[in-house]
Amino acid sequence: MSALAGAGIAAGPATPAADAAIDARALRKTFGSLVAVEGLTLSVKKGEVFGMLGPNGSGKTTAIRMFCALLAPSAGAATVAGCDVGTQGEKVRRLIGYMSQRYGLYDDLTVEENINFYSAIYGLYGSDRAARIATLMAELGLEDRAKQLGGTLSGGWKQRLALACATAHEPPVLFLDEPTAGVDPASRRRFWVSIHEMASRGTTILVTTHYMDEAARCDRLAFMSRGHLIALGTPEEVTHQFGLASVEDVFIELQRRDEQRLTDSGQRTAGAR
Ligand SMILES: Nc1ncnc2c1ncn2[C@@H]1O[C@H](COP(=O)(O)OP(=O)(O)O)[C@@H](O)[C@H]1O
Numbered sequence: 001m002s003a004l005a006g007a008g009i010a011a012g013p014a015t016p017a018a019d020a021a022i023d024a025r026a027l028r029k030t031f032g033s034l035v036a037v038e039g040l041t042l043s044v045k046k047g048e049v050f051g052m053l054g055p056n057g058s059g060k061t062t063a064i065r066m067f068c069a070l071l072a073p074s075a076g077a078a079t080v081a082g083c084d085v086g087t088q089g090e091k092v093r094r095l096i097g098y099m100s101q102r103y104g105l106y107d108d109l110t111v112e113e114n115i116n117f118y119s120a121i122y123g124l125y126g127s128d129r130a131a132r133i134a135t136l137m138a139e140l141g142l143e144d145r146a147k148q149l150g151g152t153l154s155g156g157w158k159q160r161l162a163l164a165c166a167t168a169h170e171p172p173v174l175f176l177d178e179p180t181a182g183v184d185p186a187s188r189r190r191f192w193v194s195i196h197e198m199a200s201r202g203t204t205i206l207v208t209t210h211y212m213d214e215a216a217r218c219d220r221l222a223f224m225s226r227g228h229l230i231a232l233g234t235p236e237e238v239t240h241q242f243g244l245a246s247v248e249d250v251f252i253e254l255q256r257r258d259e260q261r262l263t264d265s266g267q268r269t270a271g272a273r
């Protein structure tokens, strides 16, 4: 039985759901002989906070980069905000916000100047830009730090500023790749309040995290393992599905199976010699 079947996931219909903000059909990405993402089929609804979990190297960032039309899929298809990532990349990039694992803030620009810079890149001008910057600063609590240099902010405030910059153009779909890695618990909690506020206004958010308290705050979760989607559902569904007590237990169990498979295939290879 495949891992996917073992996790009880159906492959899903061949056409995207009408209310899907992100839709992937048998998405695949290879780098030479390495298969980074294999047969990824999933659908994220508008306004959903969707968590992608998995050990390092399981294909989360690669999947996100395909959704952001920054990497061309090797096979399969995906739509984001109704646009095909393969043929409408330009349009997709205008409709998304992407906070990468190393978001490019400018250390020598102030908080306000960083937001101003990204707003300009995203094509906001004049009074629209000024109004949007004021709203963002207020929403993310950045007003008191407006004149502070980006480089002097703590990790938590840097991530808030990065979120402001990535959402300057009010994208309907937002991709956050480990946005709170290395950030203190209080700042992480504040960050998640902002995420839920954005989602309640209709923004669709796909977020990756290694923090299980954050995973529990997602509407639904996708577990990735070596490029494959191996479990999908609400935090309650996945914990129930595996008969375990918490999302953390599921994560650890899946990682254990993953490592076991690697050991088994290593032994088989050694045995075949
Ligand atoms: N540009 C690239 N060239 C070659 N291999 C890559 C590239 N990007 C990612 N990979 C490989 O693809 C796999 C999945 O990586 P990634 O998507 O970054 O995983 P994750 O985000 O889950 O840690 C890893 O084995 C990684 O080394």
Ligand SMILES: [Mg+2]
Binding pocket: 060, 061, 062, 101, 177
């Ligand atoms: Mg990654």
